[in-house]
Amino acid sequence: MRKIILAIIGVLLIIASFLFAKKLIADKNKPKPVAAKVIKTVFIDTVQNSTIPIVIPAQGNLTAKQRVELYAEVQGVFRPGSKLFKAGQTYRQGQTLIRVDASEYYASVQSAKSNLYNSIAAIMPDLRLDFSDIFQKWQSYLNGFDLNKTTPKLPEMTSDKENYFITGRGIVTNYYNVKNLEQRLAKYSITAPFSGILTEALVTEGSLIRNGQKLGEFINPSVYEMEVAISKSFANILKVGESVSLTNLDKTESYTGTVSRVNGSIDAATQTITVFIEVKDSNLKEGMYLEANLDAKQIENAIEIDRNLLLEDQQIFVVKDSVLDMIPAKPIHFSDTKVVLKDVPNGTVILKRAVPGAYAGMLVKPFTENVQAKDSIK
Incomplete structure (x- = not known):
């Protein structure tokens, strides 16, 4: 009986070994699964060269074009006038601002x-x-x-x-x-040289005024100027009288100004040139910060794209037969977010948005509205 049991066990071991060996051979010869190729969907644009205006953004604060700092040239007691000498007080041209006792x-x-x-x-x-x-x-x-x-x-x-x-x-x-x-x-009486408003009052009626003492500031609130600094490369392009678009920092209000003066010298430290923009509006106040967009010049046969689409070696990605490739481009002007390029042929299909990890030879699929509609239905 014992011999029969051992024989059965031996046969089972042989059969199990055979099946295990067969499985190992089958697994060894089994082909590995091929990973599916991932094709990224990209936004594209077709190049159409045109005339691109170069707009220079600049910021600055407003100062009154007509401004007078009031100083005493004599000494005496400040006598009251027809109006209180206080900040915010308005005066017409010829009205007495300050009257010092001159008896x-x-x-x-x-x-x-x-x-x-x-x-x-x-x-x-x-x-x-x-x-x-x-x-x-x-x-x-x-x-x-x-x-x-x-x-x-x-x-x-x-x-x-x-x-x-x-x-x-x-x-x-x-x-x-x-x-x-x-x-x-x-000089014991100071009159308003123009109609305006008192923005600073440093003395009060009845106080003793001394020779050379500053008394206040008087401005004309109808005309303001904004001083901005731009690159020296545009020194010979900006002209007096050109219209300038202005906005506040919140982009809620817009104004129109005019280039009134262009400095004839370049700042040696910053290599910039100073431009003065004149603007008139009843809603403006001295000290307000505005952003100016100056039309410097126009570039013929050029395109404008996002700066992050231009590679470090001055190349851009193009799409050829659903594959990414790179071509050289000539940057002409850089702004905060855009770059103006030349030497990109018309009809070239380029990326409209940057693709993370993009490389030459990468398979891509152009984005279309139809594909988006089908995906939303599914």
Whole structure:
């Protein structure tokens, strides 16, 4: 019985060994599965060369084109006027901005004018006797002399004899002394040189003003200028009078400006040139930041693509028979996000969007609206 059991076990082992060996041979000869090729869907565009305008973006803040910093040239107490001297106060041209107490100085001016009058009156008898031909001229001058008005100009001297006589009496010297005092008296009052608004007030009514002290700032809020710096390569292209598109930083408002001035020198440190853009709008305020788009020039027979589509060796990917290839391109101008290229033939199919991991020889499938529609139905 024992021998029969051992025999059966031996037969089973032989059969199992045979089946295992057969399986190993079958697995060895079995072909490996072929990995399916992955074909990426890409966005493409067909090249059509055209005229590409070069637009230079630049940013800057607005400053009033007409701007006056107010400084005191005399000393005295600030007297109240018809309007409070406060920031935001508007004035018309010719209105008094600041009036400094000049009562003491005014008295000295009147004294000098009186001395001049007396000097001329003292020579009138001599003129009547020795210079009868010019007596009436000087008599008319005295008759028109008013101490409460600006000193009139001395009569014109027509002969050397008259000149020597009048000058020798010190009348000409006295006259110019009076005019000098009157000029200084006018500085006790500051008037608005144009209609505008006070943007800064550093003194208040009743305070003592000192010579050379800054009093405030006055601007014309109707015209502003924006200073921007651009590359020196466009120095000979930008022209005065060209229209410029302006927007605020939020891109919610747009304005139109004009190139008013172009600096004649280039900044040695930054190699840029300064351009001034004039803009008028009631919604603008001094200090606002705006972005300008300056039309510099136009490139003939060129295309504009995203900067990330241009490779480091100045090549771009093209699609030929569903396979990626590379061709050389000549970059002309770079902006923040775009690049202008030349030497790309018309009809060339290029990538419209960058493909991660792209390489020459890569199989691709152009994206179409029909494919997208079928995929959405599925």
